[in-house]
Amino acid sequence: xxxxAYLVIAINMVVSALSVSVTTHLARLFADGDHRQFVRLxxxxxxxxxxxxxxxxxxxxxxxxxxxxxxYRREYADHVGLLALLVGIAGLTRLExxxxxx
Numbered sequence: 001x002x003x004x005a006y007l008v009i010a011i012n013m014v015v016s017a018l019s020v021s022v023t024t025h026l027a028r029l030f031a032d033g034d035h036r037q038f039v040r041l042x043x044x045x046x047x048x049x050x051x052x053x054x055x056x057x058x059x060x061x062x063x064x065x066x067x068x069x070x071x072y073r074r075e076y077a078d079h080v081g082l083l084a085l086l087v088g089i090a091g092l093t094r095l096e097x098x099x100x101x102x
Contacts (some may be wrong), residue, residue, distance in 0.1 A: 003072055007083065008090045011052065015094050019045065046095050053091025060084040 022045065029038040064080035 003076065005086070007071075008086045010086070011090050012057075012093075015052070016049065017075055019094075028040075049091050049094030051091070052094060053088045056087040057084045060087050 022041065026038060026041060029035075029041065060083050061080060064083050065077040068077040068080060068083065
């Protein structure tokens, strides 16, 4: 089942790259005292994590079985619920990463 982690790692890599690229901008907004823009950008980033969880979990149940069969083997497709759980956790973990980037 460790192969499920590869799909989650791909999501994490994209979102982590986004968080790293925006950290400097967040720091500049905060240092300049532009707290309104700071909170606005941080809220958008946090909503991205929520979006990954809220959209990703149902999407995983819809397309996870054929995707897992295509990428791996049929035996993996029987565990689509585990993949959905990992996607949900990945989305919620993004909230922590974005908030700790500050």
